[in-house]
Amino acid sequence: MTAVFEKELVNIDGKVFFPYLSNNVIRKRIRELASEIERDYKGKNPVFLVVLKGAIFFASELMQNVSQPIFVEILKAESYGNRLESSGKVNLFLTNRNFGGKDIVVVEDIIDTGLTIKTIMDELAKFEPSSVELAVLLLKKEKLKFNLSIKYCGFEIPDKFVIGFGLDFAEYGRNLKDIYILKE
Numbered sequence: 001m002t003a004v005f006e007k008e009l010v011n012i013d014g015k016v017f018f019p020y021l022s023n024n025v026i027r028k029r030i031r032e033l034a035s036e037i038e039r040d041y042k043g044k045n046p047v048f049l050v051v052l053k054g055a056i057f058f059a060s061e062l063m064q065n066v067s068q069p070i071f072v073e074i075l076k077a078e079s080y081g082n083r084l085e086s087s088g089k090v091n092l093f094l095t096n097r098n099f100g101g102k103d104i105v106v107v108e109d110i111i112d113t114g115l116t117i118k119t120i121m122d123e124l125a126k127f128e129p130s131s132v133e134l135a136v137l138l139l140k141k142e143k144l145k146f147n148l149s150i151k152y153c154g155f156e157i158p159d160k161f162v163i164g165f166g167l168d169f170a171e172y173g174r175n176l177k178d179i180y181i182l183k184e
């Protein structure tokens with residue numbers, strides 16, 4: 001598939017980002033993940049817990065390609081301190097706590113050190129769900145510091161900052177259709 005990008009480069013606040021993953025490639029991979037999830041949860045109605053804000057595009061595409069009725073829930077996680085590096089502390093804002101006995105699929109945009117997801121998993125465990133699995137679009141494997149079992153992973157990427165398809169730089173760029181990578 002020829003990669004077609006909407007922009008040749010993206011400039012936000014003096015930082016320049018280059019095309020990395022095209023919308024077509026991203027959506028094709030998400031449809032593959034959706035098929036796996038559909039098969040693994042046959043006869044079940046899992047809760048998709050979408051981690052805001054970054055996972056909005058990923059979750060939308062993923063959930064529309066799963067055919068069984070699912071329950072959608074949201075969770076807000078904030079960790080980024082200085083725009084390019086995590087602050088090392090994660091704040092969670094959970095509106096629904098009714099997860100007891102449920103099958104949960106946590107839908108996250110990107111795993112870097114893994115601290116955000118580890119914090120979320122520890123919090124969810126308190127509600128005694130029946131199962132919890134992770135669906136993540138991007139994984140910076142070389143940065144991972146925690147032992148996480150990631151069942152559904154879109155792409156493994158290098159340790160570089162990316163934006164687009166839901167991911168931001170200082171809250172800008174989430175709306176870009178493709179994913180762009182920081183020029184260093």
Ligand code: 5GP
Nearest residue numbers: 086111112113114115116160161162167168
């Ligand atoms: P972790 O807790 O795994 O170190 O970091 C995960 C969170 O940091 C993600 O949910 C995301 O908000 C942010 N993050 C990590 N790497 C990137 C990146 O390359 N681009 C953007 N836009 N956010 C990132």
